[in-house]
Ligand SMILES: O=C(O)CCC(=O)C(=O)O
């Protein structure tokens with residue numbers, strides 16, 4: 001958690017001024033809008049998703065699902081089998097996928113990009129348990145995960161109010177100006193990769209965020225350094241959307257055309273119970289050159305986790321134990337088992 005967090009600049013004043021929006025994005029590496037997305041539609045989406053999350057058992061029974069009161073005994077995160085079991089059910093919800101196409105957000109992205117755009121079908125919802133703070137998303141640049149091109153924009157919005165203590169996103173303004181992908185290292189947090197900002201001479205750790213209210217939306221390109229703040233609440237589940245948008249015709253990495261990995265799903269499974277066909281396989285109408293996934297970032301992080309686990313690092317040990325449990329027959333699990341056995345730690 002950064003010692004000091006300053007307030008985002010709010011860009012609603014430039015709402016209808018694409019040139020000014022583009023200038024601010026180029027200069028500051030993010031745009032933040034109050035109520036860019038329709039709060040009523042967001043509230044409806046929250047009700048649908050939280051109702052499902054309560055059915056899964058991650059919210060206390062006999063509470064209003066809208067309040068998002070977590071059963072903290074069910075804590076789990078991306079990379080855990082239990083997370084996939086629950087998240088896959090949320091990931092199948094049609095209204096969740098439709099939300100990436102809401103004109104409130106697509107028209108703003110198009111204004112900023114100045115070209116026709118499309119959402120990546122690999123949409124993400126984050127279901128973050130309270131007091132599980134060591135698994136918080138660490139400082140990173142999105143390019144290591146999403147690749148393709150540097151102009152791809154992330155849109156992050158909580159589905160519900162998200163004050164600082166519930167753990168919204170924070171960014172370092174201007175950090176995209178490093179102009180390249182910085183070294184990323186092993187982290188236990190979501191995404192498993194972090195930039196060591198203290199070791200980067202070009203970057204000052206000047207963190208900005210805000211108490212998000214429903215509809216508020218943060219937009220930033222693939223090189224802007226950001227992190228999630230820890231969810232310090234007593235019992236509230238943080239629910240948020242992070243979606244990516246790119247100009248049609250630009251490079252896209254293959255993994256952005258598949259469902260989000262932790263869902264464990266194929267599109268046919270996602271679409272099983274949808275009422276309408278209009279947003280199924282929509283990207284197939286667009287001609288984006290597809291590049292293979294660059295696995296080197298993840299491989300390097302995993303190699304570091306092995307090294308750290310050998311030295312007894314607790315987070316690395318947890319990460320290896322998780323990898324073994326998630327896919328016991330994988331090559332990574334075999335290596336992880338060896339390392340833990342050598343160190344005398346149970347796999
Ligand atoms: O919601 C989070 O914890 C992480 C989100 C993130 O890093 C992103 O939207 O790029």
Ligand SMILES: [Fe+2]
Nearest residue numbers: 140141142226
């Ligand atoms: Fe990110």
